Amino acid sequence: MTMLEHDDDVFAERVRAALRQIAVDGLAAGxxxxxxxxxxxxxxxxxxxxxxxxxLVAAVVALRADEEERTVVDGGTAPVRVIPAPIPEDMxxxxxxxxxxxxxxxxxxxxxxxxEDGRIVALLMLHYGESLDGFQVPGARLSVTPTxxxxxxxxxxxxxxxDAFRAAADTVTCEPADHVATASEPDGFHELAxxxxxxxxxxxxxxxxxxxxxxxxxxxxxxxxxxxxxxxQGFAVEQxxxxxxxxxxxxxxxxxxxxxxxxxxxxxxxxxxxEVAALIDGTRAVSEAEWQEWLATVPVDxxxxxxxxxxxxxxxxxxxxxxx
Amino acid sequence: MSSSxxxxxxxxxxxxxxxxxxxxxxxxxxxxxxxxxxDVVQDAFxxxxxxxxxxxxxxxxxxxxxxNGSRRWHRxxxxxxxxxxxxxxxVASGDGAAEALAVRGALADLPADQREAIVLRYFADLSFxxxxxxxxxxxxxxxxxxxxxxxxxxRELEDRP
Numbered sequence: 001m002t003m004l005e006h007d008d009d010v011f012a013e014r015v016r017a018a019l020r021q022i023a024v025d026g027l028a029a030g031x032x033x034x035x036x037x038x039x040x041x042x043x044x045x046x047x048x049x050x051x052x053x054x055x056l057v058a059a060v061v062a063l064r065a066d067e068e069e070r071t072v073v074d075g076g077t078a079p080v081r082v083i084p085a086p087i088p089e090d091m092x093x094x095x096x097x098x099x100x101x102x103x104x105x106x107x108x109x110x111x112x113x114x115x116e117d118g119r120i121v122a123l124l125m126l127h128y129g130e131s132l133d134g135f136q137v138p139g140a141r142l143s144v145t146p147t148x149x150x151x152x153x154x155x156x157x158x159x160x161x162x163d164a165f166r167a168a169a170d171t172v173t174c175e176p177a178d179h180v181a182t183a184s185e186p187d188g189f190h191e192l193a194x195x196x197x198x199x200x201x202x203x204x205x206x207x208x209x210x211x212x213x214x215x216x217x218x219x220x221x222x223x224x225x226x227x228x229x230x231x232x233q234g235f236a237v238e239q240x241x242x243x244x245x246x247x248x249x250x251x252x253x254x255x256x257x258x259x260x261x262x263x264x265x266x267x268x269x270x271x272x273x274x275e276v277a278a279l280i281d282g283t284r285a286v287s288e289a290e291w292q293e294w295l296a297t298v299p300v301d302x303x304x305x306x307x308x309x310x311x312x313x314x315x316x317x318x319x320x321x322x323x324x
Numbered sequence: 325m326s327s328s329x330x331x332x333x334x335x336x337x338x339x340x341x342x343x344x345x346x347x348x349x350x351x352x353x354x355x356x357x358x359x360x361x362x363d364v365v366q367d368a369f370x371x372x373x374x375x376x377x378x379x380x381x382x383x384x385x386x387x388x389x390x391x392n393g394s395r396r397w398h399r400x401x402x403x404x405x406x407x408x409x410x411x412x413x414x415v416a417s418g419d420g421a422a423e424a425l426a427v428r429g430a431l432a433d434l435p436a437d438q439r440e441a442i443v444l445r446y447f448a449d450l451s452f453x454x455x456x457x458x459x460x461x462x463x464x465x466x467x468x469x470x471x472x473x474x475x476x477x478x479r480e481l482e483d484r485p
Binding site: 008011012014015016017018019020021022023024025026027252 | 345348349350352353357358359361421423424426427428431442443446447474477478
């Protein structure tokens with residue numbers, strides 16, 4: 001007798017038994033830690049903070065380049081175009097988004113830098129994130145603390161002495177209703193505009209109808225230098241398809257350099273390691289003409305989809321998937 | 325560390341030993357990913373640490389924290405209704421394995437509110453009243469979500485080869 005032949009009560013009991021088996025089998029391999037971890041922080045929050053650090057360093061490179069009348073890092077006019085290849089046979093492009101520099105996700109609301117000889121030596125940032133307690137990331141010299149009265153805005157310090165960081169935290173003010181936070185500019189620091197921190201960004205989402213996979217390929221001019229992640233909690237740098245790839249500890253996200261000013265990241269969905277490696281190896285930067293040519297081959301029905309969440313002026317183009 | 329802090333620490337440790345695994349299972353059923361479930365449960369325990377003395381029912385507090393944390397996790401993915409069904413955590417062979425696999429797939433296709441209701445009802449064994457309290461909805465809404473979720477699972481299974 002199958003589950004479908006039972007009445008409601010019996011069916012519910014079978015669902016109950018199935019849920020227990022799913023949980024038991026899904027969690028069977030892991031050991032239970034004996035104690036809760038103290039001062040724990042999400043790897044994703046650390047990633048965001050470290051990417052910001054790298055972005056701010058890049059911004060300073062751009063500023064210095066302007067002074068020398070040559071361009072090293074474009075502050076946001078050149079589009080970032082990448083083509084994912086190969087796309088697994090049972091997946092297709094579901095969505096393509098272009099985000100303008102000022103609305104790139106992950107930029108801080110406020111950032112200040114202290115510089116010596118034209119180089120950043122310390123940073124202070126106010127940024128959205130999720131944190132549960134103050135903490136320090138070994139290796140990255142990163143400090144994070146929640147702000148008083150504005151729970152999802154964090155204060156990040158890089159290479160700041162503990163007393164200086166605490167003093168800065170005391171100056172943070174917040175308008176919770178508007179999520180507007182600010183702080184006094186620390187002595188010796190000067191403010192950097194978020195628009196200086198990133199160029200454009202493309203996101204390509206692959207959707208596999210038969211696998212329910214959701215794979216996001218993100219290309220951005222925001223650098224993700226593996227050195228910033230080395231030693232940080234929850235991250236490792238691996239060699240994958242001849243690239244230095246920053247891997248989160250659960251191997252659900254991968255970040256690597258596609259071209260000198262283009263960085264990619266993949267949220268893997270249910271891709272296998274081989275498929276991830278193939279995408280990392282095959283994704284390439286292309287010209288505008290090549291991009292348009294590739295876009296024309298994508299079997300999608302393009303439509304305007306309005307701004308993405310939290311942005312205000314982002315240009316978004318979305319595509320509906322074709323049933324596979 | 326003061327004596328009250330030691331007592332609090334002991335209580336937290338005991339709570340952790342008693343409730344970590346059930347909460348991890350609950351979170352796993354809500355998000356479909358062990359790694360994400362661990363994050364959600366760790367958030368819940370960290371949230372309750374330091375305030376155990378003020379919480380009348382720590383297990384219920386944790387359960388609500390896990391449900392809320394699972395919602396936040398889905399929001400972060402911006403895939404509110406896509407459970408991570410593809411994670412490599414195969415159901416073992418044996419009696420009930422095929423049904424569990426089928427239910428796992430059907431659970432993945434449920435809207436998030438119905439998935440929550442089904443998991444809380446048939447895994448956590450909560451009453452409709454308790455479900456309503458945990459997810460913050462009227463009692464009748466909780467009952468409706470369970471009913472609709474169960475119906476959808478049944479239809480999903482009927483449609484599968």
